[in-house]
Every structure is written in C-alpha cells, then in structure tokens.
Amino acid sequence: MSKEIQNAAPIGRLYGFLLVFLLCSVALIARAVNLQVTETEFLQGQGEARFMRELEVPTRRGNIVDRSGEPLAVSTPVDSVWVNPGEFLEAPENIAPLAAVLKSDAEEMERHLNQRSGKGFVWLRRRLHPDVAAAIEALDLPGVYLQKEYRRFYPAGEVAAHIIGFTNIDDVGQEGLELTYNDWLQGKPGLMRVIKDRLGRTVEHSEVLREAEHGHDLNLTIDRRLQYLAYRELKQTVLKHGASSGSVVLLDIATGEILAMVNQPSYNPNQPSSDSEGLRNRAVTDVFEPGSVMKTFSIAAALEAGIVTPTTPIDTTPGTITVSGHTISDHQNYGLIDVTGIITKSSNVGATKLALQMEPEQLWSVYDRFGFGEVTGSGFPGESAGVLRNYRHWRRVEQATLSYGYGVSVTVLQLAEAFAAIADEGRLRRPSLVQGANNPAVSIMDPKYAHEVAAMLETVTGERGTGKAARVGNYRVSGKTGTSRKASAAGYASRYVATFAGFAPSTNPRLVAIVTINDPSAGEYYGGLVAAPLFSTVMGGALRLLNIAPDNYTQVVAQSAVPASTPIGDIDGGAD
Amino acid sequence: MNTRLLIVVLTLAAVIISALGVVYTRHQSRQLDVQLGELENQRDDVIAEWSRLQLEQAWLGDAGNIESAARDHLGMGTPANIRILVVQP
Numbered sequence: 140m141s142k143e144i145q146n147a148a149p150i151g152r153l154y155g156f157l158l159v160f161l162l163c164s165v166a167l168i169a170r171a172v173n174l175q176v177t178e179t180e181f182l183q184g185q186g187e188a189r190f191m192r193e194l195e196v197p198t199r200r201g202n203i204v205d206r207s208g209e210p211l212a213v214s215t216p217v218d219s220v221w222v223n224p225g226e227f228l229e230a231p232e233n234i235a236p237l238a239a240v241l242k243s244d245a246e247e248m249e250r251h252l253n254q255r256s257g258k259g260f261v262w263l264r265r266r267l268h269p270d271v272a273a274a275i276e277a278l279d280l281p282g283v284y285l286q287k288e289y290r291r292f293y294p295a296g297e298v299a300a301h302i303i304g305f306t307n308i309d310d311v312g313q314e315g316l317e318l319t320y321n322d323w324l325q326g327k328p329g330l331m332r333v334i335k336d337r338l339g340r341t342v343e344h345s346e347v348l349r350e351a352e353h354g355h356d357l358n359l360t361i362d363r364r365l366q367y368l369a370y371r372e373l374k375q376t377v378l379k380h381g382a383s384s385g386s387v388v389l390l391d392i393a394t395g396e397i398l399a400m401v402n403q404p405s406y407n408p409n410q411p412s413s414d415s416e417g418l419r420n421r422a423v424t425d426v427f428e429p430g431s432v433m434k435t436f437s438i439a440a441a442l443e444a445g446i447v448t449p450t451t452p453i454d455t456t457p458g459t460i461t462v463s464g465h466t467i468s469d470h471q472n473y474g475l476i477d478v479t480g481i482i483t484k485s486s487n488v489g490a491t492k493l494a495l496q497m498e499p500e501q502l503w504s505v506y507d508r509f510g511f512g513e514v515t516g517s518g519f520p521g522e523s524a525g526v527l528r529n530y531r532h533w534r535r536v537e538q539a540t541l542s543y544g545y546g547v548s549v550t551v552l553q554l555a556e557a558f559a560a561i562a563d564e565g566r567l568r569r570p571s572l573v574q575g576a577n578n579p580a581v582s583i584m585d586p587k588y589a590h591e592v593a594a595m596l597e598t599v600t601g602e603r604g605t606g607k608a609a610r611v612g613n614y615r616v617s618g619k620t621g622t623s624r625k626a627s628a629a630g631y632a633s634r635y636v637a638t639f640a641g642f643a644p645s646t647n648p649r650l651v652a653i654v655t656i657n658d659p660s661a662g663e664y665y666g667g668l669v670a671a672p673l674f675s676t677v678m679g680g681a682l683r684l685l686n687i688a689p690d691n692y693t694q695v696v697a698q699s700a701v702p703a704s705t706p707i708g709d710i711d712g713g714a715d
Numbered sequence: 716m717n718t719r720l721l722i723v724v725l726t727l728a729a730v731i732i733s734a735l736g737v738v739y740t741r742h743q744s745r746q747l748d749v750q751l752g753e754l755e756n757q758r759d760d761v762i763a764e765w766s767r768l769q770l771e772q773a774w775l776g777d778a779g780n781i782e783s784a785a786r787d788h789l790g791m792g793t794p795a796n797i798r799i800l801v802v803q804p
Contacts, residue, residue: 199762202769210773215766216759294773367778612796692803 191345196329200289200310201354203303203317203324205363206396206574212303212317214289214310214354218272219265224252227282237263237283240274265308266290291317295363297405298370301420302361302519302572305408313411314418316357316572318520326354358574360396365389368680370401373654376673377403380637380659386422387677388555390651392642395559395568395578397517398650398681400552423515423522426548427655430623431485431666432640433506433544435561435592438482440505441493442588449479449591455488463536467491467543482595483604485620487543494542495535502541503530508583509557509567511549516569525549544623555653558640561596562617562648565589593617597645606639608671611679613689615645618674620666625658634658639670643678644690652678 174182203212220241227233231249238245241264248263255261265288267275272285291306293299304315312321329351369387377385382403389399406417419425441447458472473484481489494502506512512527526548533541540546552570560567565584569576596617599606605620618641624631637656642648654670654677663669682689774780785791 202766209776210769213766213770213773215770216763292770294770294777298779364778371779371782612799613801688804689801692801 190334192333192335193348194331194333196331196351198326198328198351198353200291200306201324201326201356203357203359205359205361205366206398207362208358209363211293211295211299211359211361211363213292213294215292216287217266217269217290218275218285219288220263220267220272220275221284221286222252222261222263223259223282223284224256224261225259225282227280228252228256230281233280233283236278237275237280240271240278293408295366296409297407298367298401299361299363300405300408301402301418301422302359302400303408305411315420315520316359316518319518320357320573324354324357327352360391360394360398360572360574360576361400362398362684364684365399365681366401368684369399369677370405372673372676372680373401373403376656376669379661380656380663380669381661382656382669383658383660384421385654385656386425386551387655387673388422388551388653389677389681390555390559390570390653392559392563392648392651395556395570395580396574397552397555397570397572399677400572420519420521422551423517423519424550426523426525426550427636427657428545428547428623428626429549429554429638430544430621430636431487432554432619432621432638433547433549434482434485434490434542435596435619435640436505436509436511436557437490437494437502437542438478438595439561439584439588439592440497440502441478442591443505443584444497444501446496447478447493449595450477452477453481453486453489453492455481455486455492458488460488460491462491462495462539463534465536465539467539479595479598482592482619483598483601485599485605490542491539494538497538499530499533499538502538503527503533505584506541506547509560510553511547511557515550515552515556517552517572519572522552523550525553544621551653551655554638554640555651558642558653559651560584561589561592562642562651563589593645593648596641600641605665605667606641606671608667609639609641609674609678611643611675611682613691614643614679614682615691616643616675616678617641617645617648618671620671622664622666635664637664637666637669639666639674641674641678643682644687646690649685649687650678650681652681 200214202210202214204210228249234249234252235245238248241248243264252261263283275283276285289310291310293303293305295303300315302315304317305313306317307313310325312318312324317324327349330348332345332348334345369389373385373387376382384403386402387399388397390396391398400420400422402419402421404417406412411418442449447453452475454475455469455473456475459466459468461467467487469484469486469488473480473486473489476484476486476489478489478493480486481493506527512525514522514524528537528546530538537546556567556570559570560583563580564586565582565588566580567583568580569578571578596619597615598604599618599620600610600616601607606618609616609618609620618639621636621638621640623636623638625634625636626632627634635658637659638654640651640653642651652674654674656669656673659669
C-alpha cells in the first residue's frame with residue numbers, strides 16, 4: 140500500500156462524515172423551520188387544546204315589569220339534578236335513597252338509567268324545589284350532580300298570563316311577549332378562554348372572546364293594579380252570566396298605552412298546560428262581529444259625508460226595513476227620532492237608512508281610517524287583522540248590515556284603538572304594550588265630527604239610553620252597547636256576544652275601556668245588561684286608582700243631600 | 716474595564732429584579748383572579764337573592780292577597796257612593 144492511498148482514505152472518510160453531518164444539520168434545520176414556521180399554528184393549537192378551555196358565560200333572562208316597576212316575570216336560579224349513569228350505577232344501592240328524595244319510583248329510575256348507561260349525562264329532574272336540592276346535596280352520591288339553572292316565575296299568575304306568556308324548560312319564550320321579545324330578554328351568552336389544570340380547576344382567565352350581553356328588562360305599559368281589577372271583575376261577570384269567554388281592554392287615550400288587557404279563560408303561567416283554550420289572548424287574536432258598537436263609526440261616516448247633522452230627523456217607523464229581500468228590524472218601533480237617537484236607542488233601521496244614502500266608499504273609508512281590517516301593530520304574536528272587505532265587493536244589503544256591525548270582524552284591541560280616536564278628537568294612535576314605543580297621533584277625522592259623535596255617545600248612558608248600567612258615580616261616561624248574534628255554519632245561531640265600548644270622563648276623556656262577553660247563557664245577553672255593568676266597575680275603579688278628577692258634580696250634590704242613614708247598596712252609583 | 720464590569724453587574728441585577736417582578740405580578744394576578752371569581756360568585760348570589768326577594772315582595776304585595784286580607788280580616792270595603800262626598804275645587 141502506498142502512503143498516498145493511506146492518506147487518501149481518511150480524507151475521503153472526512154469528507155464523507157462532513158457530508159453526513161451537513162445533511163443531518165440541513166435535515167434538522169428543515170425540520171425546525173417546518174415546525175416553527177409552517178406548522179406552528181396547528182401545533183400551538185394542539186398544545187393549547189390540552190389545557191385551554193372555552194367557557195360559556197351564562198346570562199340571566201331580563202325581568203318583565205309593569206309601568207311602575209312591579210315585577211311580572213322574574214328569573215331566579217334553581218338547581219337541576221343530572222347523573223352520569225355509568226358512574227352512578229356502579230353502586231346500585233344508591234338508587235333507592237335518591238328516588239326517595241325525588242319521590243319517584245326506584246325501579247322506574249333504574250330502568251330509565253340502564254337504558255342510557257352509555258351516555259355521560261342524563262337529566263333526572265329539572266328545576267327542583269330548594270329543599271329537595273339541599274337533600275340531594277346532603278346525600279352526596281357519586282355520579283349525581285346538581286346544575287344551576289334559571290327558572291322563570293310569574294308573580295301575577297293568571298292575571299297577566301296572556302300578555303306575558305311563558306318560557307319553556309330551556310328558557311325560550313313560547314307565548315305572548317316572552318316570545319315577541321325573546322332576543323331582547325335573553326341576551327347573548329359570553330365566551331371566555333380559560334386555562335384549566337389536570338383536575339379541571341380554572342387556573343387562569345386568559346382572555347374574553349365575547350363579552351356576555353345580559354338580558355334586558357322589559358318595561359310594559361300595563362298597570363298591575365288595573366290589570367288585577369279588570370281580571371277580577373271579568374272573571375266574576377263571566378261566572379255570573381255563564382259565559383264561555385270574555386275580554387277587557389283598558390287604554391290610556393293620551394298615549395295609546397294599554398293599561399290592562401285581560402281575558403277569560405286564563406291559565407297559570409307558572410305551570411302552563413297544553414290546553415289551548417286558555418292560552419289565547421282573545422283581545423288581540425280573536426275576531427267577532429261587533430254589532431251595534433259599529434254604529435258609532437257609521438254615524439261618523441254619515442256626518443262626515445255631510446248628509447245629516449246630529450239633529451236631522453229620521454223616521455224609523457214601523458221598526459223594520461227591507462233591503463234586497465232581507466228584513467232588518469229594531470228591538471221595537473222607535474218612530475221618529477233624530478240621528479243622535481239612532482245611537483241612544485241603537486236603531487238598526489236608522490243606521491241602515493243613513494248607510495244606504497252614502498256612497499259605499501265613504502263608509503268603507505271611515506272604517507278603514509279607524510284601523511279596522513288591519514293589525515294594530517301592538518307587537519303581540521298572532522294578532523289578527525279582522526275582516527273588512529273592500530267596498531267594491533259590497534252588495535247593497537251588506538252596505539246596510541255593515542252600518543250596524545255585521546259583515547265586519549274586529550278584535551277588542553281594534554275597537555279600543557278606534558274608540559280612543561273618537562274620544563281624542565279624531566286622532567288615531569297605535570296602541571302600545573311596551574314603554575317608550577313611538578306611536579304618534581295621526582289625524583283621521585275632522586275634530587268637529589268626532590266631537591259630535593262623542594256627544595251622541597254620552598246620551599247612551601243617559602235616562603233613555605241603552606247603556607245606563609255603564610254609569611260611574613261622579614263621572615260622565617260615554618259609550619255604546621252592542622249585542623250581536625254569532626255567525627255559525629247554519630247562519631246566525633242564538634249565541635250572543637255582549638259588548639260595551641266607552642270612555643270617561645266625557646268632558647275630558649282619559650280612558651277607553653272595551654268589554655266583550657261571549658255566549659252569556661244565564662238569561663240576559665244584551666250588551667247593556669251583561670257588558671255595561673262590568674264596564675262600570677272597571678272604569679270606576681280605574682278612574683279612582685289613577686286619581687282622575689270627577690266631572691259630574693251635580694250628581695254628587697244630589698247624592699250627598701240624601702240622609703246618611705239610608706241603607707247602603709240601594710243607591711250604589713255604579714250599576715242600576 | 717471597570718465600567719464594563721459595572722454595566723454587566725447592573726444589567727444582571729436588573730434582569731434578576733425584573734424576573735422577580737414577573738414572578739410576583741404573575742402570582743398577584745392569579746390571586747386577584749381567584750378573588751375576582753369569589754366576588755363574581757358573591758355577586759351572582761346577591762342577584763339571586765335579590766330576585767327571590769323581588770318575587771317574595773311581589774307575592775306579598777299581590778293585589779288579590781291584600782284585598783282578601785283587607786276584606787276578610789280587617790272588615791274593610793269600598794264605601795257606597797252615598798258615603799262619598801266629592802269636594803269641588
């Protein structure tokens with residue numbers, strides 16, 4: 140072997156090793172770049188996933204309060220119990236004590252849990268009574284956990300049930316304003332990133348990903364006292380007359396705010412049942428043919444059309460009139476009366492005669508402007524628009540019946556809106572349920588005609604009117620009675636709707652109240668006998684509670700002249 | 716030479732102090748975090764208590780309860796119109 144060859148071999152080896160090392164370091168650098176630059180996001184994410192957790196920040200559902208801040212719906216935390224079946228069923232002897240505390244059947248519970256043994260989370264009972272929750276906590280069984288949840292309570296109960304509605308088990312609104320304003324009340328749960336240790340304890344709050352937006356409170360225009368008063372009186376009236384249902388709406392004329400809206404039958408929102416009869420807020424979802432109450436607006440149309448004045452004489456003899464083969468009749472023959480008398484006596488013949496002198500469009504236009512046939516926009520779910528056919532499709536007899544409230548369907552709330560417009564010199568306001576609503580008044584009629592109609596309405600509670608029972612002691616009251624037969628598949632059945640619509644005090648109207656009673660079956664069914672007394676008690680109570688000054692002092696003087704020893708009750712001002 | 720040594724020593728000291736500072740503030744932040752958690756729990760408890768009290772008050776102040784108490788236990792009632800004298804302003 141030559142020396143050269145001996146030397147050449149190590150040098151070759153040296154270069155060989157150098158190359159190997161170079162390749163190694165290139166590989167390392169490449170890997171480092173790969174890890175640090177290319178895949179850093181994925182790796183960091185994976186690393187953080189081992190200890191970073193995203194935690195939802197729960198929100199509380201906002202309260203619903205009345206106009207003076209009294210709570211109508213409040214959420215309060217309660218405990219719900221859930222189990223991890225696998226963990227819990229390891230010790231079957233624990234089933235009996237847990238079932239005993241929950242007052243449920245142990246075998247049933249075991250079967251229930253065995254069917255779900257593959258799951259890690261099974262609700263056992265939600266929204267426990269605090270005592271039961273405390274007992275479960277005291278048992279301290281493995282695999283049994285308590286979870287805080289919010290439960291909704293409705294302190295006003297059935298009195299405000301239709302307006303407020305209720306939420307389901309997951310705190311989502313199902314009916315009423317709970318449904319309409321669900322997003323506003325609910326808020327948005329926040330999201331927070333936290334660092335947790337091996338045992339699941341939160342070690343550090345790393346960052347807030349989304350700020351929790353708590354549920355907002357909802358301020359209603361409802362007055363809880365008036366709501367209660369109206370509900371109590373309505374319930375009594377419905378019972379007394381054997382009626383199937385009824386509604387009362389009380390409206391503040393100056394603002395269009397709904398002060399009370401009650402219906403019968405009702406339900407307990409704290410334990411809602413699936414019985415749909417009681418669930419409906421009839422005052423806005425149900426329509427009915429209003430009957431004579433509509434004469435208020437057909438007479439307004441006649442005045443506006445310029446064909447009559449309040450004192451124009453109208454001959455209603457012989458108490459019947461035939462239009463296109465249909466006979467329209469009055470309760471009795473009223474003979475020669477004036478236009479005011481049509482309202483006072485509620486003459487169908489008189490209203491028909493006026494309606495037939497008008498162009499159909501003139502009558503339709505007034506009904507339309509007063510809001511009939513379109514939703515009031517109160518924001519209530521399922522609100523009905525009612526039915527008002529276009530005048531182009533009217534037949535002659537329809538034009539006649541429309542003048543006294545048949546062939547048109549309305550809701551109680553629509554009537555309230557329309558009567559408020561008559562009381563407020565022809566200014567129409569959309570009724571509102573939530574405070575701060577923007578409902579500007581729209582002038583829909585010359586104040587002169589509105590005044591004239593309002594004056595006619597006052598005669599209804601006068602000596603010869605049909606609505607004497609609607610009088611309120613010390614106040615002047617205006618209104619109109621209505622008794623309509625219900626339409627059924629076989630024409631008009633002998634089932635009735637008794638209505639009274641009115642406002643007080645007449646000199647400076649402040650409140651409108653509409654009362655309807657469906658199917659009074661205890662003998663009396665006239666609006667003046669069934670609905671008017673209810674109007675009187677509700678309106679009387681509301682005027683007193685709201686401190687509205689009396690405007691009828693002559694009656695006061697006459698009364699105080701009676702000796703105080705006269706038995707109470709004989710001359711009770713409200714109903715006679 | 717002396718100045719360079721001084722600079723090194725000073726920087727070293729500054730590094731140690733700031734390191735201790737980091738440890739201290741880290742510890743403090745964890746402690747405050749725990750405190751915040753406690754206070755938040757306390758707040759939630761107080762809110763829960765408030766909602767319960769509101770409910771209780773609403774139930775006690777329920778017009779129906781007040782009315783039945785006034786009518787049945789205290790023998791109160793609405794005076795008949797004849798007993799009311801309205802004074803004209």
